[in-house]
Amino acid sequence: MRNSQLLAAYRLAGSMALGTDIDPEFKYGAGNALTTPGIATLYLSKATRDVLKDNKMLYGWASGSTDIYEYDVMSNRAADNSLSDLQRERLKASFSSITVLQFADDETAERVAKDMSNADFAVAANENRSISLPNYPTATSHRRPGVPTLGSTLAHGRYVIYIHVGIVDDDVTQLTTLAEKTYRTQIPLLDKLPALSPADMLRLPPDPDGMLRRALNPKVSPSLDDIEYFTLDRIGYYQVNRKQQLNDSLYSEAGADRFTRSWGTELVRTRDEEAAKILRDKVVELLVPSSEPADSVPQLPDTKCAKNTDPRLNDKFVDTGERKRFLCAVQYRRYVAIVDANQIQDAHQRAAAQYALFANSQIQ
Known part of the structure; x- marks a missing residue:
């Protein structure tokens, strides 16, 4: 059942609004699959957990975008922190985060949206103030005066949409406008x-x-994992790896429509063989800007390898959590795979193994 929840969440990820669709400056962010109420309340007020549990939440996706790379857009501090803490903190970025959850039927979704909003509001009932969104009269929204954020909940069929938006200046009009634009961008995708x-x-x-x-x-036996083992369309891939959205012009030019990660290996399907060749030659530099050319795989011409010169990689080959010391891009017909390792020989062996998988499966 957990696998089915992850697959449903991956499907939903491809229909989540990208930040740049809401505001061109919202280039940075993150996203995550939601398979339990406990995971969901990492991105919602903790007070909503029982509501989700009692109404048997099926699955969901949380996605957030901001204009400042370092800002943690996914933490809903306005929901659970004290007003004094929030006022001292003061926002340093504008952001928009969206959580979409699915329930069994329309009636359940309507009840959940109401109960979620009430539970969220009650966390600071003496401080919160209700806000109306003129273009979305059925949405229940509120904010704390003095805190430049706004939370809003709306049932849409069997979906419940929760949005949390914030701006640098405490301006109700700007918050309302951003909230409505977030709904206006997300709802047609769910339709x-x-x-x-x-x-x-x-x-x-x-x-x-x-x-x-x-x-x-x-690395390990294949089992679905929302970080290391998945396959997604282009929009879904950007949801889990928002930095790659910055390379959208290259992926769009290549007609890339399917992205896969398999415990360290990444695989991209492009429009055709010529597009794959172009992507193969450019993708290494995109993934690891701090790099220099390395020897290609012997007797395997359709590869390009590089050495990661990131200073965080020391002589003990400490993994930065992003890329290892050597990586190779392998192209076969309209597919490009990226493998990496901390020794050039290992990278070459993995590239050769990946090429063999391509050739033996006869991908068209």
């Missing part, structure tokens, strides 16, 4: 995504385009 029943969720294919089974898995 194109039919809600799922639990049975529908169990029938979702774990590898719809056969990419996970063709990607080299250098």
Whole structure:
């Protein structure tokens, strides 16, 4: 069942609004699959946990975007922190975060939206003030005067949408405008995504385009993981790896439509073979800007390798959590895979193994 929840969340990720669709400056952020009420309340007020549990939340996705790279857009401090702490903190960035949850039916979603809003409001009932959104009269919204953020909840069919927006200046008009723009961007995407029943969720294919089974898995047994083992469309991939959205012009030019991660290996499907060749030659520099050319894999011409010169990598080959010391891009027909290792020989062996997987599976 957890796998079905992850697959449903991945499907939803491809229909979540990107920050740049709301504001061109919202280039940075993060996203995460929500499979339990406990995980969901990492991004919502903790007071809503029982509401989600009692109403049998099926799955969801949380996504946030901001104009400052260092700002933690996913933490909902306005929901649970004291007013004095919030006023001392003062926002240093503008942001918009969206959480979408799915429930069994429309009636449950309507009840959850109301109860979530009430529970959130009650955290600081003496300080919170209700706010109306003129274009979304059924949304319940509130804010704390003196704190430049606004929370709002809206039922939309079987979905419940919670948005949390903030600006640097405490201006109600600007907050209202940003909240309405967030709804206006997100709702049409959900209109194109039919809600799922639990049975529908169990029938979702774990590898719809056969990419996970063709990607080299250098670490552990294959099991779905929302960080290390997944396959997503382009928008969904940006939701989990927002920095890659900054490279959208390259991926769009290559016609990249499917992205896969397999415990260290990344696989991209492009429009055609020529597009894959262009992506192969450029993607290494995008993934690791601090790099220099390294020897390609012997007798494997369709590869490009580089040495990661990031100063955080010391002589003990400490992993930075992003990329290891050597990485290679492997191209086969319209597919490009990226592998990495801390020794050049290991990187070459992984690249050769990935090429063999491509060739033996005869990807068209």
